Amino acid sequence: MKRTVKLAALLLALLPFSLTGATKTWTGRISDSMCGATHKMVKEHQQKGEISKTASKAERDRECTLECVKAGGKYVFASRGKVYEIANQDFAGLQQHAGHTVKLTGEMDGKTIKVSEITMPGKSEGAQKEPKKEEKKY
Numbered sequence: 091m092k093r094t095v096k097l098a099a100l101l102l103a104l105l106p107f108s109l110t111g112a113t114k115t116w117t118g119r120i121s122d123s124m125c126g127a128t129h130k131m132v133k134e135h136q137q138k139g140e141i142s143k144t145a146s147k148a149e150r151d152r153e154c155t156l157e158c159v160k161a162g163g164k165y166v167f168a169s170r171g172k173v174y175e176i177a178n179q180d181f182a183g184l185q186q187h188a189g190h191t192v193k194l195t196g197e198m199d200g201k202t203i204k205v206s207e208i209t210m211p212g213k214s215e216g217a218q219k220e221p222k223k224e225e226k227k228y
Contacts, residue, residue, distance in 0.1 A: 118169025152189030183208035
């Protein structure tokens, strides 16, 4: 009985932490809301001359993402067959890593992620991080 009460108390104590947006890291691709995970508009961009027909798949994915965002799409994060919205569209690393497979760190709220860092897998140098806000001292 005491064991059950202690376990219940522990679970109740930890519950608030599980409901808040804890910072996590996922691996996936920076894509766009028009194409999601598939880059289905590559041929359309090639016909318009926006993407070279001789470009590699990686180059096509990147250029497709950039062209779709330029046309009004939003950056998204595609991972394990799911597509997540990105809350902070002005994050510096999004354009730099468009179409790339990345490690994305941030806080998830439903199907939306607020990005705090983007790195290429296996690389820690050159990581794009959210600038720290200066604390005001009074």
